[in-house]
Amino acid sequence: MLSVTDLRAVDTATADLSSIIPRADVDVASMVPAITPIIDEVRERGAAALLDLAERFDGVRPASLRVPVEALAEALATLDPRVRAALEESIRRARLVHAAQVPAGSRVELGEGAVVENRWVPVGRVGLYVPGGRAVYPSSVVMNVVPAQAAGVGALAVTSPPQREHGGLPHPTVLAACALLGVDEVYAAGGAQAVAMLALGVRDDDGDGWLCAPVDLVTGPGNVYVAAAKRALQGTIGVDAEAGPSEIAVIADGTARADWVAADLISQSEHDPLAASVLITDSEEIVRDVLAAVEAQVPGSFHEEQIRTALTGPQSGILLVRDMEQALEVSDLYATEHLEIQTRDPDAVAARVRNAGAVFVGPHSPVPLGDYSAGSNHVLPTSGTARHSSGLNTVTFLRSQQVIRYTAEGLAGVAEGIEALAADEGLPAHGAAIALRSE
Known part of the structure; x- marks a missing residue:
């Protein structure tokens, strides 16, 4: 074999x-033209497009895109106790490992009145994609949500394809995993259209507010159409990888x-x-x-x-x-x-x-x-990208930010050098901005 x-x-x-x-x-690149019209539909028609696309691709039209909180609670209440216990243990272990990945900040004194701080800032809002095609992946809920929570992300939106056999809701075990993790913003959307929803946002019926507000980062595994949507929308959003x-x-x-x-x-x-x-x-x-x-x-x-x-x-x-x-x-x-x-x-x-x-x-x-x-995390680099990329982890949801604090004395210590470099690069206004402070 x-x-x-x-x-x-x-x-x-x-x-x-x-x-x-x-x-x-x-070939992810070859799929981008195929999913571009889907992205355009979501951009132009919002929630109506997402419901039509669910009917076309998933064979069911959800009653609503946003999963009701009552459905999350019911999914958890009816979850097989053995599965619940296994998920809780998986969450416990993942929390320990991903909490240990939070990097420490640092403060570097470069001279009198010259300080640079390195700090880590969580992404503001994240969209987490959970597949729902050939198999059910509550484990992917854990692998996406736990590191985002460990990083301190303030808003999480989970999306997973609607299931015909479950009345247009995502699979109940996926919903139960969300409930266990305290995530109540869950959407019944899958495929490229779900990535478009997260990236572009979808207005509510009266257009005054967001049904699903745009996110800053989309993570999670999916099929080639999901990967193509990530590629097409990268720049509008950050992405973890094209799995x-x-x-x-x-x-x-x-x-x-x-x-x-x-x-x-x-x-x-x-x-x-x-x-x-x-x-x-x-x-x-x-x-x-x-x-x-x-x-x-x-x-x-x-x-x-x-x-x-x-x-x-x-x-x-x-x-x-x-x-x-x-x-x-x-x-x-x-x-x-x-x-x-x-x-x-x-x-x-x-x-x-x-x-x-x-x-x-x-x-x-x-x-x-x-x-x-x-x-550990099971969202990992594929197709040889482990040569340059890491698996999903807490740092995925953090941004390194530098904070520069110089006093007049600190600036004076490097002013002459900056003016020389600025002149050499043909950027005299840069040098002038320094010289003004030295007068």
Whole structure:
């Protein structure tokens, strides 16, 4: 089911592996023209457009865009107690981890009367997107809301697609998660139109106020249309990332349990037919055993057809390498969303990883742990963007702001240098603004 590529004879440091390393073919840029008319509809017709688009794309027309507070309370009251307990534990752990990410400010004295402060200021209003297509993602509510709250964001708006089977409301477990987190501004909108609603805002019926006020930042995973809307509206809003299909890479040697590795590869493939599952190993025995375990575990699984599509696609496969040195080279080139390390000394291998959204160390730290209750965040960079981007975290919702306080004495200490630099750059008015204060 998984293809095998032998890289043992390849010089990984110099070879172009872009056509060899598995990768999902997702072209966000090509989707931007398709979603531009949707954005224009929301801009021109507001709430009416959103309701029409929900009927067109989701097969249901919500009674209202804003989810009634009573619906949130009912969803929480009727939530399965086991699911509630699991969500509460996930929230507890996530709060601890994300609270620890709040950076400390600093005050730097550069001389007499010369001080610069570095402080962190939360974004004023944030829109949080929670997917609702192939699966239900209350866990994504937790992963979006908790770091925003840890950062001190003052206003949060959650949006999730309306569900036909739930009368045009988002899924009740998503609503219950919002209620648990104290979020009462929730909208029944999905896709590119939801991102447009958050970015542009939607007026109420009489046009005097906002039904949904514009936000400053939009975060959260979604399909390619959501990613395209983020790209089209970036600048009007800030965005966290353009999330692509889920990815897992496992670095394993001959000590790994093949059935566990296979189960982890399969677990991510049930997210999406384009999900990527990649094994990087220096053991021919593990290759053989993982292939056999996959063939044994997939038949009869809940999402069997989708799993088979994902595992047989060009984005998935097994990469056979010479040794752990080459495994790390290949892993860093791949720059996966989730990286598991199941080796003899996983801590030593993990210490050398540079490019990965999140690293799961040892056989008892599987990716599904991070999807739900590790305390880490599961909104992570995909499609190789872990080379330059981080996963969603508390700092995502903060802005670094510098505060400059100079006295006359402090300014005098640098005035001559500033005037010289301004003259050299051909900006004499800059120098004049300094000179006036020196007279």
